[in-house]
Amino acid sequence: MNKSMNRWQVLIASTAILLCTGAVYAFSVFAGPLSATKGWSMAEIMLAFTINSAISPIPMILGGFLTDKGLSKWSITIGGILFGLGFFLTGIVTSPAMLYLTYGLIGGLGQGLAYSGCLSNTIKLFPDKKGLASGIITAGMGGAAIIAAPIGNYFIETQNVLYAFRMLGIIYLVVVLIASFFIKEAPVNFKPTGWTPQTKNGSKVVNKNWLAMLRSPYFYLIFMMLLTGAFSGLMIASNASVIGQQMFKLSATTAAFYVSLYSLSNCAGRVIWGSVSDKLGRNSTLNIILSVIILAFIVLVTLHSQIGFALGIIVLGLCFGGVMGVFPPLVMENFGPKNQGTNYGIVFVGYSAAAFIAPKIAVNMANANGGNFSKAFYVAIAVALIGLVTNFIYLQMKKKMTKQQNMEGIA
Incomplete structure (x- = not known):
């Protein structure tokens, strides 16, 4: 199927969203000040990051399933909102258990849903440049900490760590909601104008579901x-x-x-x-x-x-x-x-x-x-x-x- 659409617009919007959700990797900037503010041990605080990372396969698979059903925009938007909400709610936590719920569970689910939807939907739009598109998308996730760390540190120094979580949460919610308007679903078997797929030695890639994949x-x-x-x-x-x-x-x-x-x-x-x-x-x-x-x-x-x-x-x-x-x-x-x-x-x-x-x-x-x-x-x-x-x-x-x-x- 060849459908005219601005795939670069989708790539940019998806990368913008992952520049938000990737902020989870800047957690070390917040951990020390949070420990000092709340009096919780670093072990208690770092468990929130562990929970966030440990649950990643669940939303990744769920987000991928939604994307494969043509619902990537829902996966991306809901995921981005959950992540921003998790960040904001972390700014009002009163116990380690609340931290595990907000940053660990809500933030982790949101991150995985958004990442899976953005990545899988976008590279379907770039069958001719899969590596480049995948690289740019994942760079958004990997490079988010470079932006989040100094901004978060500024809020911590001028206000406090809880204020930093709340402000960043609001910023992320705004960015996600704006960027989501530019997310479009990748058409089935999308082919960019002027591009003809090349097969190796006449072989053809067969679409396999997860059960067939596990048998391979x-x-x-x-x-x-x-x-x-x-x-x-x-x-x-x-x-x-x-x-x-x-x-x-x-x-x-x-x-x-x-x-x-x-x-x-x-x-x-x-x-x-x-x-x-x-x-x-x-x-x-x-x-x-x-x-x-x-x-x-x-x-x-x-x-x-x-x-x-x-x-x-x-x-x-x-x-x-x-x-x-x-x-x-x-x-x-x-x-x-x-x-x-x-x-x-x-x-x-x-x-x-x-x-x-x-x-x-x-x-x-x-x-x-x-x-x-x-x-x-x-x-x-x-x-x-x-x-x-x-x-x-x-x-x-x-x-x-x-x-x-x-x-x-x-x-």
């Missing part, structure tokens, strides 16, 4: 590749400041600067690697990303200087962003665009698994080694190697399948 061996390989690809980025994202201070003897201020630099690299990597994958292919790009991740960790364990830390942080940020930009189109190319929302939501459980495992491994190993993360870095290298092996198996299976299809075609 490619699902389990892609799931494992996402888990191994995101592992290193999540390990660094949750511990960057501590690593800088404990291993590289940086001041808290300097370490905080590198945390922001990591977020910026993460944001840029989603666009850069997404575009590269449109030209080189998803799996070739993933091979490069995983190889570079290994090199970056080698730099971190061998160069015990600020330069070594800077190189490692920047490169790992770029690669983490690349992983998040490559996998949405990879899922679509394997299982078709029709059920992309639901299918990617299920695959995204691999990311959630990495988010649960990686930070814990890093912290436990560092605590057991006097604050040194080197052994955790070696684990990350091993995980990246597993990712390379999994990607190799995937490519070999694809080659075998293509060869078999060609032989059947000749016959």
Whole structure:
């Protein structure tokens, strides 16, 4: 189906919404002041962030299901409103339980619904530039903290942390409501004007629902590749400041600067690697990303200087962003665009698994080694190697399948 519509308008509006919902990753800016204001321990407060992250697969799958049914605008709008409401209500909490409800549950559900709807709907509008569109959309999510952190800090310094939550919540609600007017549903089998889909060796992508996807061996390989690809980025994202201070003897201020630099690299990597994958292919790009991740960790364990830390942080940020930009189109190319929302939501459980495992491994190993993360870095290298092996198996299976299809075609 070829229908005239301004797909770039949808992309911009979707990115604007994710620049709001991605503010969840700036939680560290609010955690300390909230602890000081309320007298709650950091462990109690950080549990809200854990809840927010842990429930992500549920709204991701639900949002994907709504998107696949042509209801992405509902998923995006409801999700964005829930997130803004969760932020605002966090500004009036009186107990940790309320914090878990507002920031953890309401905010987490809203974030997942909006992210899933924005991502799945938009890349259906860019079958010719799936990597670029995925990169820009996920960059909005990854780069939101760069904007939210200084604004939130300004409100905290001029007023207080609860005021900051309320004001940001109101701002997010306004942005979401305005941007939602520019969200349009992707038509079924949308093709941009002048673009003709290219098939590889005459093969054709078949739309598969989630049950058919789970019966495919490619699902389990892609799931494992996402888990191994995101592992290193999540390990660094949750511990960057501590690593800088404990291993590289940086001041808290300097370490905080590198945390922001990591977020910026993460944001840029989603666009850069997404575009590269449109030209080189998803799996070739993933091979490069995983190889570079290994090199970056080698730099971190061998160069015990600020330069070594800077190189490692920047490169790992770029690669983490690349992983998040490559996998949405990879899922679509394997299982078709029709059920992309639901299918990617299920695959995204691999990311959630990495988010649960990686930070814990890093912290436990560092605590057991006097604050040194080197052994955790070696684990990350091993995980990246597993990712390379999994990607190799995937490519070999694809080659075998293509060869078999060609032989059947000749016959």
